[in-house]
Amino acid sequence: MADSHHIWLRDHCRCPQCFHSATKQRLVNTFEIPPDVKPVQVESKADGLEVKCNLLYLSYSGPSSQPHTSFYPWSWLQQNSYDPPLSKPSHPERILWGSKILQSPPTVTYEEVMSEDEQGLFKWLSNVDKFGFCFVTSVPPTPEATEGLSCRIGFIRETQYGKFWDFTSDLAKGDTAYTTMALGAHTDTTYYTDPCGLQLFHLLEHTGGKGGATLLVDGFYVASILKELHPTAYEHLSRVRVPAHAAGEPSALYTPTPQGGYPVLRHADDELIQVRWNNDDRSVMSHLEPGLVEEWYDSIRKWHQLLTSADSEYWVQLSPGTAVVVDNHRVLHGRSAFDGKRRMCGAYIGIDEYRSKLAVLSEKFAPGAVVRETTPYSSVNGRSVWNPSL
Ligand SMILES: [Zn+2]
Known part of the structure; x- marks a missing residue:
């Protein structure tokens, strides 16, 4: 299985506190993650990896520690692996013609x-x-x-x-x-x-x-x-x-x-x-x-x-x-x-308008493995927070 750094995993948490499930924008404050963040518990589940961290928070009563649970679907981890990097043929279906x-x-x-x-x-x-x-x-x-x-x-x-x-x-x-x-x-x-x-x-x-x-x-x-x-x-x-x-x-x-x-x-x-x-x-x-x-x-x-x-x-x-x-x-x-x-x-x-329309239609008519496997959870407005484009 591919390796990931703890800071990378924490930064890519897609839970509702860390990632806005409707707007698909990052909510986690990357710069508050301790550079040496370490999980207290890691568990392999059937559909993904569960990682628990304790994070320090400053509250009125002083610093306190709060547990945070993140979950990463296997298909998503594989798709985004950088160690080893996965070769991604960006255009497997391109047909050259004369x-x-x-x-x-x-x-x-x-x-x-x-x-x-x-x-x-x-x-x-x-x-x-x-x-x-x-x-x-x-x-x-x-x-x-x-x-x-x-x-x-x-x-x-x-x-x-x-x-x-x-x-x-x-x-x-x-x-x-x-x-x-x-x-x-x-x-x-x-x-x-x-x-x-x-x-x-x-x-x-x-x-x-x-x-x-x-x-x-x-x-x-x-x-x-x-x-x-x-x-x-x-x-x-x-x-x-x-x-x-x-x-x-x-x-x-x-x-x-x-x-x-x-x-x-x-x-x-x-x-x-x-x-x-x-x-x-x-x-x-x-x-x-x-x-x-x-x-x-x-x-x-x-x-x-x-x-x-x-x-x-x-x-x-x-x-x-x-x-x-x-x-x-x-x-x-x-x-x-x-x-x-x-x-x-x-x-x-514009090329971006065309690409966007094609991406939306692909999501609907030809979803990739990650979209298919993660749509049951974390989907708002028909789009999973695990969509590979995000
Ligand atoms: Zn989170």
Whole structure:
């Protein structure tokens, strides 16, 4: 069995005095726990560990000692073990894909997603979690229905392009998205400190012309190939910061903080967690080490070759009624040039809103072992104080 320090156990007590069972906030005063706190009794029970401590309290009559009993479910202790640390595959169900995804792209229906019971919404967001995108079919081809669909996930993120956008190729905003030009695979808002999380878009109308196919590329898939074939290029993309800007609107001038920007491939604990790539929005590379300039250009050239290879590119001709939601931290999107009148609408949703909704739905439809085993006790408002997210 895993070891835990006494102070760690005492600090993580989830009894009603130490942890607010409704708000799920810490009540224990960590700094009143004696650094050398020791239990007076430890008992292994069928469903968890019971630990009794005597704590000193200052009262009117002087210092007094009070017993305190804490209980920790086995499944929770195991889940949170740090000695030994448990390897936690954060995304056991992620599926990387290439062009062959066209045979069976993740798809749900509008009816499923809008249904009261939220089972279809869970299916939709689980697909986004696994594949980084998902189509929604049979959407009424109106901005109103599309906005309602966006709001199923969470708050729409308002940007310089508006809250819910509905646009044609009239250059109403100073960005190439508002033209008829082809757009290579890119992620959006690379010039934000925190790029938009999900992007939902829906082609409402395309008349009197051709073209305008939608391009999707799994950035995590391409990164995995780059890592395999060109480890040095992968390392450059993971380390070299790339500045970016949005400056097409006189009233706005966006750059990320820090101004040097972020690497194309962002990692946490050695795991790739975000792709940020839009070569059109890149600013001056004034900070490159002189000896790295040629190598860096070579690295992004290799990345570009893999991104634009037939094996990576998934092309799809969207038509009114099919919306798509894309994880902008993973999947790149683009389109071919077009003519005629093309009307698109859509919205951004923050990554935290999406993650929160998915967590709530997972708790309901696919609870993990800790939630399943601890829900009978210590649950208020349907959420256990032992929920692994707390
Ligand atoms: Zn307690």
